[in-house]
Amino acid sequence: MADYHYRQTKGAAEQAPLFVVFHGTGGDENQFFDVAGELLAGARVVAPRGDVSEGGALRYFRRSGEGVYDMDDLALRITAMTAFVEARKAEGKPRQVVGLGYSNGANILAAVQFAAPGLFDATVLMHPLIPFMPPDADFAGKRVLITAGRHDPMAPAAVTQGLSDYFAGHGAQTALFWHQGGHELRPEELREAQGFLGPLATIRA
Secondary structure: OOOOOEEEOOOOOOOOOEEEEEOOOOOOOOOOHHHHHHHOOOOEEEEEOOOEEEOOEEEOOOEEEOOEEOHHHHHHHHHHHHHHHHHHHHOOOOOOEEEEEEOHHHHHHHHHHHHOOOOOOEEEEEOOOOOOOOOOOOOOOOEEEEEEEOOOOOOOHHHHHHHHHHHHHOOOEEEEEEEOOOOOOOHHHHHHHHHHHHHHOOOOO
C-alpha cells in the first residue's frame, strides 16, 4: 500500500527542503506539482497520487459520506503514507520536510501529522476537515498554516477553527487564513502559502 505512484523533481541542493504535496479529491499528482516549485523555490518536490477511487475520483482514504470517514481504512493509509514520506526523506538529507495539501490531501497530511508529529517541520493545510478528536501530540518547533473559506459547506468554519486551536494548543506556531468564499481554492490562499513558505526556500550557490 505504501508504493504510491508519484512525481518528483530534484532539489537545487543536497540539503534542499523535501516538499510533499497532496491533491484534493478528483485531482492527481499533477494538481500542485508545478505550483509547488513556485511556492518553495529550490525544494525537492514529491507529489504522491491517491490510491483510493471514489467513483473514479482519486482520494487518499475511504469515506462513506461527506465528513464520514472509514477510520479503519484511514489508519491503514496513515501508516502507508508515513512510510512513504519517511522513505523519500531517507533518500537525501533535507534540512526540512514540508507538506501542503488541499481538501482530502490536507486531511491525510494532518492525519499523518497526528500520528508522526516529528515528521513534518512545516505544513500548509488548505480547506481541511478533521471530524474527529486528534490525539495528544507535541508540535513544539513546528509551523502550520491553515487556509479556509468562511462559508465552506464541506469544512465548517467552527471545525476549522478547532483544528487551528488544536495545533496551537499543542505547541505549533499556527496561522489561520480565511477568505470569504466556500471550498474553492483562491489565489490569495496560494499567496499566503508562498509567504509562509518563503523563508524555507533554498538559497542557491
